[in-house]
Amino acid sequence: MALRNNVRSAVIFVLLLFPLALMFFPYLYMISMSLKGDGMLIKTLGDIIPHKITLQNYVDVLSSGPFGTYFFNSTLVAVLVVAGNVLFGSMVGYAFAKMDFTGKNVLFLAILATMMIPFQVTLIPIFLLMRELGWIDTYAALIVPSLVTPMGIFLMRQYISTIPTELIQAAKIDGSTEFGVFWRIIFPLAKPALGVMIIVQFLSSWNNFINPLILTNSEKMRTLPIGLSLYKGFNAIDWVHLMAAACVATLPVVVIFILFQKYIIAGMTSGAVKS
């Protein structure tokens, strides 16, 4: 019986290697292309592995092109969006998890409703609003609308609900204000959920495409995904540099993912399930 189980596991393992290879192949192909020294498109299968490995493409992309700026913009926007969600998400999540107030149910329904409505519906008015405010092509346009998101509130509410109410009551008897409770009890105890939030919000901001596409129009304000897609437009056949740039854009995400894969998977799938 045990032997049969082992044979079965071995067979499944081997069968799974094929789809796994399909998953990894495009990444490896991208990396290989970014290291190629001759700048030519692959003509035969043997060319998958570069004949002459060079880092020159990376040097070109980071020094001569505007990719340094894109990288800075993506990082700045993602960091501030994460910071906003950490603070505001836990504040609002705390209120929904532990406070009683008039209109709680209606407001919670409003959060659910905004999660259900496709974002395309808000796209044009937000564009017009940003134009009225003079925020087109500024960091504010990329950051402010994402500072507090329904998904972040949801995540924090779920987690803070599991913190024992007695802790809060005890602190209040000791004379702590609501803000003191939040700052000294809820915030530190919510660290696991905050970890998930930081990662998920960072990824979604880093990879966001449509917002920076419509809300920025100058090269100095573009984020990496927009920069990449336009780079492609201008140099359709310059694969080696394009792939080097794509690798640069992907590297931080992959590093974060491999370090925190357990939390990321838990956070993203549970976030999706709850929404």
Place this chain on the structure above:
Amino acid sequence: MKTASRIKLRRNATAYFFLSPWLLSFLVFGLFPILFSFYLSFTDTGMLDMNPVWRGLDNYIHVLKDKDFLKSLWNTLYFVIVTVPITTVLAMILAVAVNSRIPGKVLFRVGFFMPTITSIVVVSMMFMLLYAPSGILNAILDLLHLPKVSWLLDVRTALPSIMAMSVWTAVGFYMLMYVAALQSIPKELYEAATTDGAGLWTQFRMVTLPHLRQMSILVIVMNTINSLQVFSEVFVMTKGGPLNSTKTIVLYMYNISFSNLQLGKGSAVAYLLMVFILIVTVIQMGLLRINKGVGE
């Protein structure tokens, strides 16, 4: 009485202080845009002309009669009808395999989930490289003495090429949702089934499948909603071409709003999309629930 109401007032004040960041954001970037967009959809608002005239249902009628829109609608539907079932079935099979007793589980999870965290622009670039006329796929075809294919440049293969990429991108995410569902199935059920002499296939049909039903509804509905909104990959890879063969509803909306500068019509498309998503979701949930009733 008086103190009770004062306590309540104070409690509300504190709560609303904590809610204020979201309330502000919700009013400005949620509620207002949703209502304003609805209003815009009945006007002839243009990008440069901010003195809109009320046009009633004109935008909706114009859009619904537009051949380009109908083509985009068809493309989007085709995209959903093909990719959603394939992704769902593959995700379920992979989940059952990954969840069995095999070595290197983490490797499989990381590998299959990787596309979910990779920027869709980067994914599009990787596949443009694969699909390039002198790229690897054609090199393989050449090796097998098969004729080359123009993948993204051919009306017949452009949309299927993007659909294949979409399955590749999405399958790992839904696989992990199925893994979560599989792990919540009590082990005793399998033990009982084994004692009763049920084979693997019978176990899968009688124990696993019924327990995955709820998750399947969720996976199908979520994947459908996401696929109805497909935009970035088409925008990056083909801009809707060749000959509108890959134009989707959201790309149509983007073009009409930000290239043709007709924001009123764009808003109408957004609302049509929302209604469309709502209808499809309700139908799907209804159908899947009915199936469940029949199955039991």
